[in-house]
Amino acid sequence: MHAHDTYDYAVIRVVPRVEREEFVNVGVILSCERAGFLEARIEVDEARLRALDPGIDLDLVCRHLAAIPAICRGGEAAAPIGLLPPRARFHWLTAKRSAIIQTSPVHMGRCGGDLAATLEHLMDRMVRPPKPAG
Template sequence: MHVHETYDYAVIRVVPRVEREEFVNVGVILSCERARFLEARIEVDPVRLRALDPAIDLALVGRHLAAIPAICRGGEAAAPIGLLPPRARFHWLTARRSAIIQTSPVHMGRCDGDLAATLDHLMERMVRVARPAD
């Protein structure tokens, strides 16, 4: 018997120049409360980011993005937010903010129970850009 899981997710965006509201999707955060699953995947395409802002500080952006998976993992290394329950951490990560790192609105989905594969699917669909064949 298949176990179906409902989950919430948000797309992580880098907004190099907040006043222009242009962004590049760089990752996904997926949360399933019942399975106590909270994970983020991030893949940065520097060429796409530099197309929006040639002067973007990629090292700084990378440091800020690295905090997201750490908060998802939780624990003292991500304190004080890392000490909150997973669902509270998800809500904190997806709260609206006007900053260089933002998330989309939260969306809901349903999968066959393989949350890691679902996260991979969302990365493929929402973040990765298909490259033209040579």
């Protein structure tokens, strides 16, 4: 039987108008130190963001969001942050900010080993709109 992995995750949010504190969840960052796993998935729902701020610069937001998975992958392409160990990159990505791109508080979970499937489950639960019943 496979031991359960403990992981940490945070939801990535876009806050179009920081002063209003309204946000749309657009992704999840998941880290499992024991497995050496650090990955982010992002899906931007442009209509939901435009509902909060019709003048939002979606190209700029998407360029900034694209940096998150790059930092998770690490390496020179994401330097200097990408050169840090994975756990340090996770903590850097989830640090409290007052900016258009923020993360939720860090939460903890356990899974049976398929961290990629866990990340997809979190995307379904925390980011993607619910599927209609029926």
